[in-house]
Amino acid sequence: MENTINGKLIEICEPQTGTSANGQWKRQNFIIETFAQYPRKLCFTVSNDKVDMSRFAVGSVVMVYINIESREYNGKWFTDFRAWRVDDGQPLQPNNTIQGRVTNVFQEIGGKNASTGREWKRQDFVIETVETYPKKIYFSVWGDKTNKSALVEGKEVTVNVDLESRQGSNGGWFSSVQAFRVTEGIVQMGTPAGNSAYGVASNNTATGAPMVAPDPITPDQLKSNDESDGLPF
Numbered sequence: 001m002e003n004t005i006n007g008k009l010i011e012i013c014e015p016q017t018g019t020s021a022n023g024q025w026k027r028q029n030f031i032i033e034t035f036a037q038y039p040r041k042l043c044f045t046v047s048n049d050k051v052d053m054s055r056f057a058v059g060s061v062v063m064v065y066i067n068i069e070s071r072e073y074n075g076k077w078f079t080d081f082r083a084w085r086v087d088d089g090q091p092l093q094p095n096n097t098i099q100g101r102v103t104n105v106f107q108e109i110g111g112k113n114a115s116t117g118r119e120w121k122r123q124d125f126v127i128e129t130v131e132t133y134p135k136k137i138y139f140s141v142w143g144d145k146t147n148k149s150a151l152v153e154g155k156e157v158t159v160n161v162d163l164e165s166r167q168g169s170n171g172g173w174f175s176s177v178q179a180f181r182v183t184e185g186i187v188q189m190g191t192p193a194g195n196s197a198y199g200v201a202s203n204n205t206a207t208g209a210p211m212v213a214p215d216p217i218t219p220d221q222l223k224s225n226d227e228s229d230g231l232p233f
Helices: none
Strands: 003-012 016-020 023-034 041-047 061-073 076-088 096-105 109-112 119-129 136-142 156-167 173-184
Touching: 003 041, 003 096, 041 156, 041 173, 061 136, 076 136, 076 173, 096 136
Parallel strands: 041 076, 136 173
Antiparallel strands: 003 023, 003 061, 016 023, 023 041, 061 076, 096 119, 096 156, 109 119, 119 136, 156 173
């Protein structure tokens, strides 16, 4: 599923290379900062020289075409923002949508922020995209601002999302997808996603007990995003 992100290029990382069971590989990360009201940093990965990042300068505005994909490993989900094209861009507000069938509904978790003392709660979901080569995308819904009634296993949904990447103390990047609007059904791109600011409610409810979500992943728990991190992909 194609998404595009506009932002200011703030870092181009050194390429990384290695050898896996599938042969030689090469990947390169780059970081942009979005033009949202509350700007976010996003880390993208380019594999095997699909994009020549040497033609872009730090500080320039770029438009990045990406695929979003999440994979499960040892009970935790890891999300990659994979860039397959980068063009010169212009400042635009981000607007990203994912669509697919809900495959996993995890149990809601919550706690208290250690530094602020504020209560928080979060529920995680996985959808499988509706496209020629389906991908799984793991995303979170924070608090009660988003209508989650359509997020039922087996149901097709359209989800408006924010993307974010954070850097851990070991230098690795952790990327996440956060939903702020959920609409039941597959909405045609360019079509308003309902009258509600938080999506259209479903009359159906889940028929079984929710799954237990993996423990929340913090940036400090993550290793560097390359083939040497032990992940099987």
